[in-house]
Amino acid sequence: MVKITYIEFNGTEHIVDVETGMTVMEGARDNNIPGIEGDCGGACACSTCHVYVTQGMSDCSEADEDEEDRVEEAPGLQINSRLCCQAVVEGDGPIVVHVPSWNRNAVKEVPH
Ligand code: FES
Numbered sequence: 022m023v024k025i026t027y028i029e030f031n032g033t034e035h036i037v038d039v040e041t042g043m044t045v046m047e048g049a050r051d052n053n054i055p056g057i058e059g060d061c062g063g064a065c066a067c068s069t070c071h072v073y074v075t076q077g078m079s080d081c082s083e084a085d086e087d088e089e090d091r092v093e094e095a096p097g098l099q100i101n102s103r104l105c106c107q108a109v110v111e112g113d114g115p116i117v118v119h120v121p122s123w124n125r126n127a128v129k130e131v132p133h
Contacts, residue, residue: 023114030122063106080112
């Protein structure tokens, strides 16, 4: 198990344990972390699962060429940008992941 801290765009932190070998997106889904869309279902075809890995990048699998090409389409690209459906948890952690605000699809938001 690896500790992953998911930080929402509004600063809310979720600290969870994720199994080694799972993707950062699977860890988010299993723990109901809001804000990660993943429109293509993890097929490296949409870039809506874009996150920033601010700690523990070396504890994630390296981005392959497909991911690198796709993540370039994500708004707000940074050196620590990853598509979380492609980032497999490999090391001991801890890993810290920031979810950008623009991943949220306003159309799908349920009004409060
Ligand atoms: Fe579409 Fe990750 S879910 S690229």
